[in-house]
Structure formats: C-alpha cells, structure tokens
Amino acid sequence: xxxxxxxxxxxxxxxxxxxxxxxxxxxxxxxxxxxxxxxxxxxxxxxxxxxxxxxxxxxxxxxxxxxxxxxxxxxxxxxxxxxxxxxxxxxxxxxxxxxxxxxxxxxxxxxx
Amino acid sequence: xxxxxxxxxxxxxxxxxxxxxxxxxxxxxxxxxxxxxxxxxxxxxxxxxxxxxxxxxxxxxxxxxxxxxxxxxxxxxxxxxxxxxxxxxxxxxxxxxxxxxxxxxxxxxxxx
Numbered sequence: 001x002x003x004x005x006x007x008x009x010x011x012x013x014x015x016x017x018x019x020x021x022x023x024x025x026x027x028x029x030x031x032x033x034x035x036x037x038x039x040x041x042x043x044x045x046x047x048x049x050x051x052x053x054x055x056x057x058x059x060x061x062x063x064x065x066x067x068x069x070x071x072x073x074x075x076x077x078x079x080x081x082x083x084x085x086x087x088x089x090x091x092x093x094x095x096x097x098x099x100x101x102x103x104x105x106x107x108x109x110x111x112x
Numbered sequence: 113x114x115x116x117x118x119x120x121x122x123x124x125x126x127x128x129x130x131x132x133x134x135x136x137x138x139x140x141x142x143x144x145x146x147x148x149x150x151x152x153x154x155x156x157x158x159x160x161x162x163x164x165x166x167x168x169x170x171x172x173x174x175x176x177x178x179x180x181x182x183x184x185x186x187x188x189x190x191x192x193x194x195x196x197x198x199x200x201x202x203x204x205x206x207x208x209x210x211x212x213x214x215x216x217x218x219x220x221x222x223x224x
Binding site for chain 2: 031033040041042043044045048050058088090092094099100101102103105106108
C-alpha cells in the first residue's frame, strides 16, 4: 500500500519555466490538498480539491494552477516559476469526516 | 479567520524527562478538530495526536497527551519520557470544514 506519493522529490528549475509537481494517492480519498512550507510560516494551503473536477483556492494560490481529472491524482503547476516559489511542497489527502490529513513525502523545489 | 499560534519557536528537553509544547488558536466555531504533527529531519509530516473539540476527555497516544482547554482555546502537547527520536519540528493544526491551518512550529531538541 503506497499511500500518497509525490514526484519529483527534488527539482531545480529556472525563473519563467513551467513546472508540474505530481501527487498520487492510492486510498481513493475524496479530498486532496497542496501546501507549501517556508521558514517561519509553517505550512500554508495553496489549493485543495473536494472531488474530481472540483478545486478551490487556499491561502496562497497566486502563481499556481491545479487540476483533478482523476480522484487519485492532483498535479500542481507553476505556470511561470519565480524565485519566491522556492519552497518545499506537500501534498495531502483527507481521511473521511475526521479531518485528519495524511501527507506525502514532499517535493523540494529550487527556482534559480 | 482562524489562526493558530505556537509561541515557542524552540524547546529543549533532557532525555527521559517531560516537555510541554504550547498552542493557542482563535475560532468562533464550536465544532472542529485539533492536531499535532511531527516533522523529523526527513521532512515527512507524521500525525502525532488528534482531538475532537466536542470531546471533553483529553486525547492520549502512548507517551503523547494533550491538555485541551476549549474555553481558553489552548491545546498543548505533553511528551513524557522523552526519547532521542522525539527530536523534530512539531506543528499544531486546527481543522474545520475540511482544511487545516497550521501554527509556525516548535523545534524540539532532546539532549542525551
């Protein structure tokens, strides 16, 4: 049981390039989330999805795009990467009605 | 808007001793969840303990327990018999309506 996986685990890119971070979960959870983690800010919600084809903005959505055509996948795209988007990105999915979220291993992104 | 505050950026404890990490939150809701997550150097986010706001009894998971004071909007984590493997960043989180709001984190070091 793989749970929730993210790819790539590490990514270096340049300013202005498009980058897509992948998230895949094997639990068939309805809810999925994308967070970014920066020093001094904890984790901040970028986007979330309640089900396939349903997405909504979180606290810091600017510069990001998401899609969810299948329940198990929730890719996050940086359409034109900026240095301020250098961060660690976590994907998570939610267990039922108990609000508990389980997290993927994270993707460390460096934008030069 | 809900907020979560962890006022202790760093804490230190001697191995086998007890330490308490503080967390306060602000909400006007009556039905919500509270969580403590642990993030070791691997950066994996690991659920430590969960508390449902409607339950008066404090949650306990082995050496980890919480002191939930709903009226005071306080949710502290007590770690008993601290072990070297407890060294990590600890995040308090508030969950309601499917989303989590995280505090800034407390870095716990354990001295042998």
